[in-house]
């Protein structure tokens with residue numbers, strides 16, 4: 001393994017100063033389930049690794065603050081999946097966290113690490129997009145909130161600026177409940193990154209939100225407010241062109257080892273329709 005310095009700052013200001021001083025040569029270490037793999041295979045070769053698990057502002061925990069659910073940056077998937085606030089208001093996020101990797105991975109992998117890694121296949125990206133989440137970033141210029149939809153650029157690249165790190169993820173508690181469902185397709189049972197990962201959310205105003213990943217360079221959010229998709233009287237023929245338009249942002253790479261573009265696009269359509277039907281059922285059942 002490439003040699004690097006290891007820092008474990010106890011304060012946020014120290015972490016920001018280190019990140020700022022080293023720029024792209026620094027990497028934040030949270031659970032390490034992505035980073036350690038990359039350090040081992042040489043695809044990441046930072047001069048310094050900054051472990052953020054000792055910093056109070058990033059501590060694990062999920063709490064309600066002023067109409068938002070705030071998730072500390074080092075909160076792991078196991079805790080996201082089990083949390084009563086998350087399960088009540090953002091069911092698809094709990095479902096997505098519950099399918100990441102294996103029990104061992106979920107006990108280490110953080111929610112912030114999943115999105116900061118910016119893999120197009122990140123399972124928690126679609127539910128965070130559907131539920132309008134933002135990250136709280138701290139950097140040399142202070143604190144700013146970045147909608148998750150504005151965070152992703154492409155695999156491994158985010159809009160976080162030099163010296164910035166994520167201290168929390170925030171989700172607004174919706175005034176109108178959003179019934180949401182997370183689904184994914186993998187090559188095999190057991191732990192595997194998704195060939196398609198998708199969340200659908202519907203609300204009583206007839207708005208349908210679809211977010212999907214692993215079918216392009218970054219996860220995508222699309223919204224339909226025509227009401228047709230959730231109208232029980234609307235025919236499949238009426239719904240088809242709307243769904244097709246919502247899937248149009250998918251552009252899977254022909255070079256991926258997991259699945260070819262045709263298969264991914266076919267699965268995207270199947271999963272999208274399935275998730276929409278399930279979300280409508282949940283909305284009707286008050287789930």
Ligand SMILES: Cc1cc2nc3c(=O)[nH]c(=O)nc-3n(C[C@H](O)[C@H](O)[C@H](O)COP(=O)(O)OP(=O)(O)OC[C@H]3O[C@@H](n4cnc5c(N)ncnc54)[C@H](O)[C@@H]3O)c2cc1C
Pocket residue numbers: 027028029030031032033034035036037052073099100101102105108109110111112113114115116117121122123124164165166167191192193194
């Ligand atoms: C066997 C295996 C199975 C997996 N299965 C899945 C799966 O099914 N679905 C899925 O989505 N992922 C999967 N993953 C990927 C991984 O577990 C997740 O992406 C995980 O959530 C990453 O979190 P972490 O805390 O381990 O991040 P780390 O590895 O510590 O960090 C990941 C990246 O994010 C950056 N980072 C971390 N925290 C912050 C922060 N607070 N601020 C700024 N940057 C930060 C790091 O610098 C690094 O670049 C799997 C990984 C393995 C090894």
